[in-house]
Amino acid sequence: MRTPLLLDIAADAAFDRIALGARAEGFDFEAYRARASQVAGWLRGRGKTNTAFLGMNGDVLPVLLFASGMAGTPFVPLNYRLADADLNKLVARTAPAVLVVDDAMLSRIAPVDGIELVARSDFEAEFIAGRPPARIELPEAENDIAVLLFTSGTTGEPKAAVLRHANLTSYVMSTVEFLGADEEEAALVSVPSYHIAGISAILTSAYGGRRIVYLPAFTAEDWVRVAAAERITHAMVVPTMLDRILDVMERTGETLPTLRALSYGGGKMPEPVIARALAMLPHVAFVNAYGLTETSSTIALLGAEDHRAAFASDDPLIRRRIASVGQPLPSIELEIRREDGSCCAPGEHGEIHVRGEQVSGEYLHRKAVADDGWFATNDAGWLDQGGYLFVEGRLDDVIVRGGENISPGEIEDVLRGFDDIADCAVLGIPCEKWGEKVVAVIVSRSGKPDTEAMARAIRAKLRSTKTPEQWFVRDDLPYNETGKLLRRVLKAELAEAVCAG
Numbered sequence: 001m002r003t004p005l006l007l008d009i010a011a012d013a014a015f016d017r018i019a020l021g022a023r024a025e026g027f028d029f030e031a032y033r034a035r036a037s038q039v040a041g042w043l044r045g046r047g048k049t050n051t052a053f054l055g056m057n058g059d060v061l062p063v064l065l066f067a068s069g070m071a072g073t074p075f076v077p078l079n080y081r082l083a084d085a086d087l088n089k090l091v092a093r094t095a096p097a098v099l100v101v102d103d104a105m106l107s108r109i110a111p112v113d114g115i116e117l118v119a120r121s122d123f124e125a126e127f128i129a130g131r132p133p134a135r136i137e138l139p140e141a142e143n144d145i146a147v148l149l150f151t152s153g154t155t156g157e158p159k160a161a162v163l164r165h166a167n168l169t170s171y172v173m174s175t176v177e178f179l180g181a182d183e184e185e186a187a188l189v190s191v192p193s194y195h196i197a198g199i200s201a202i203l204t205s206a207y208g209g210r211r212i213v214y215l216p217a218f219t220a221e222d223w224v225r226v227a228a229a230e231r232i233t234h235a236m237v238v239p240t241m242l243d244r245i246l247d248v249m250e251r252t253g254e255t256l257p258t259l260r261a262l263s264y265g266g267g268k269m270p271e272p273v274i275a276r277a278l279a280m281l282p283h284v285a286f287v288n289a290y291g292l293t294e295t296s297s298t299i300a301l302l303g304a305e306d307h308r309a310a311f312a313s314d315d316p317l318i319r320r321r322i323a324s325v326g327q328p329l330p331s332i333e334l335e336i337r338r339e340d341g342s343c344c345a346p347g348e349h350g351e352i353h354v355r356g357e358q359v360s361g362e363y364l365h366r367k368a369v370a371d372d373g374w375f376a377t378n379d380a381g382w383l384d385q386g387g388y389l390f391v392e393g394r395l396d397d398v399i400v401r402g403g404e405n406i407s408p409g410e411i412e413d414v415l416r417g418f419d420d421i422a423d424c425a426v427l428g429i430p431c432e433k434w435g436e437k438v439v440a441v442i443v444s445r446s447g448k449p450d451t452e453a454m455a456r457a458i459r460a461k462l463r464s465t466k467t468p469e470q471w472f473v474r475d476d477l478p479y480n481e482t483g484k485l486l487r488r489v490l491k492a493e494l495a496e497a498v499c500a501g
Contacts, residue, residue: 001169003146004069006207007033010179017183018211020059023230026211031132036063039127040070041136046116048096050148052076053193054087054109055102055120056216059128061193062202064100065147069165072141073098076148077193081404083462084108090150090158091115147199148364151293151405160364161293163199170357171296172203174331181210185260188227188235190215195403197236197265200297210234220244224254231258236289238266238403240434243273246280256281263287265298266403270432271322278311290325290391292377294368296358299334300389302326317384324388332356335374336383346385351395352377397487399428401436406466411438414458420445423477426468427491440468441490443476472497 007029010019015030027035043051051068053061053075061077068075076094078087080102088110091099095114102120109117127133146165150158187210191197205212213230215222223245227235237245242264249256262277262284269288277286285304291297302325310322328334333355336344344350353374361369369375380392399406408426415424423443428436442449451471458467472494478486 001173002069002140002144002165003168003203004036004066006169006172006203007036007066010206010209014179014209017209019206020062020212022213023186023211027132029206029209030135032063032206033066034132034135035127036066037070037136037138038133039063039067040138042127043067043071043073043098044138046098048073048098048114048116050074050076050094050097052078052091052094052097052099053101054078054080054091054099054105055193056080057189057193057198057214058216059214060100060120060124061198061214062206062212063128065199065202066206069146070138070141072143074143074145074148076150077198079150079192079194080105081192081463081465088112093160094148149194149196149199149293159366161360162362162364163196163293163296163360164362167296167358167360168199168203170331171200171298172207174358175298175329176204176208178207179209181205181208183209184231185209185233186211186213186230188213188215188223188230188232190218190223190241191236191238191266191403195266196291196293196297201236220248224248224252224256227256227259228254232256233258233260234262235259236263236265238435239264239269239273240402242269242277243433246273246276249280257283259284261285261287261304263289265289265291265325266400272432274307274322275311278307288325290389292379294360294362294375294377295332295354295356296360298329299332299354299356299358300325300328302388306388321384321386321388324384324390326389327387328354328389329356331358334383334389336381337376344382346383349380349382349392352379352381352389352391397427399426399436399438401428401438401465402434404465406438410462411440411458411466411468414461415440415442415454417457418449418454420449425477425485425487425490427487427494429470429491429495437469438466439470439472439494441472441474441477441494444473447473449473 011029011033016028018026019029019032020026051073065075092112098116100118100123144164146168147163149161151161187205189201286307288302289298290300313319335353336350337353338350355373359375361375378395380395382390397408411426412424415421422445425441429439431437455467478489
């Protein structure tokens with residue numbers, strides 16, 4: 001099954017239901033499909049292999065996603081938060097492609113052979129604005145790759161995760177009831193386009209018949225304002241977003257009475273934040289969703305009843321489940337394995353492995369899934385006696401700060417450019433606000449390192465989210481006998497020295 005069919009069957013069954021945009025001026029499922037078909041015909045005429053997007057959230061995004069599927073071109077959303085040099089490397093890897101770009105970002109893109117740039121304003125004027133066009137009937141495309149998502153690795157070199165139509169539709173069909181949403185339901189999407197949660201929100205909302213309202217860029221004030229004005233019923237946030245949203249609600253007195261369900265993921269949720277959310281929003285069902293790009297989104301859920309049971313229980317074994325990601329989806333097989341590949345007992349720590357139709361486990365030009373379908377997630381975790389999954393973080397060293405993956409290596413490369421740096425290590429240390437905070441440990445030749453200058457250099461080259469929040473100076477760093485930096489040892493030593501906030 002191909003992803004455009006999700007929109008097709010929704011448009012056939014609920015053609016006049018509002019699908020995208022504000023209640024008063026959004027367009028319905030039939031117009032949604034018609035616009036996507038027009039764009040698909042246009043894409044076929046361009047003759048490019050890929051369809052890429054660089055920009056903020058908005059109705060262009062879902063139309064392009066479905067249109068690319070109709071046209072047989074993989075959809076490639078790009079990370080606008082990257083430094084320009086890194087962004088342009090990804091653009092070059094996307095060629096040949098049609099690249100729709102926010103007007104304000106056009107100047108960031110260097111000329112590349114095979115890349116046809118299209119300003120977002122021009123695209124919107126032709127395909128989004130005005131009366132809905134007539135639907136174009138197109139022959140079914142052959143390409144089975146639906147989406148390519150660039151994901152960071154331990155070296156900092158992004159990998160192109162391959163998500164095929166079969167992976168994505170399997171996830172949707174196994175987790176969403178067709179037209180299960182009523183006509184008043186609306187999902188507020190504030191996660192960026194290049195995140196798997198942003199892709200899955202489009203597909204699940206179409207199949208479920210739920211209206212999507214986009215927040216172009218997240219601020220807590222805008223999130224609360226739009227959620228109230230548009231009578232939002234469903235939303236997904238990362239932990240840092242939720243904390244800020246609660247601050248705004250507390251300050252303004254807003255209670256969001258229409259909100260029914262709020263899912264969170266992308267990082268560890270501090271217990272005080274979710275406890276506060278449950279107290280302030282007793283009418284809302286909270287869900288902790290755990291998944292990866294390579295698994296087409298969610299593979300385990302801690303549901304609303306699990307949240308309530310954990311907080312209400314005096315049993316420490318039940319209470320601790322608030323820190324879990326719940327139980328695997330019925331469509332997913334999940335095992336915790338030792339390094340030798342054998343399965344761990346309950347309570348024993350190991351690597352999380354998953355299998356199921358939604359699991360891609362594939363990168364462009366490289367298969368990462370075993371012949372028997374099992375995918376090693378590179379996440380550490382364990383299962384309790386009740387089958388609840390506890391995720392401990394990446395087995396590699398990627399830092400997950402506020403839902404964003406950050407490679408220590410690229411930050412270390414900047415630091416090593418300073419003559420005063422004899423050695424360095426960048427680590428992610430647990431933090432209530434961000435899930436993890438970026439800290440740097442440096443060996444200074446002078447003994448008086450200019451950390452302010454180093455921070456400025458990192459901020460200029462890599463952006464502020466990758467700038468260390470705390471600095472530690474040491475005489476040397478721990479290494480093993482083969483010369484490998486013992487990051488876990490160093491991380492454990494530093495954890496107590498880093499403030500919790």
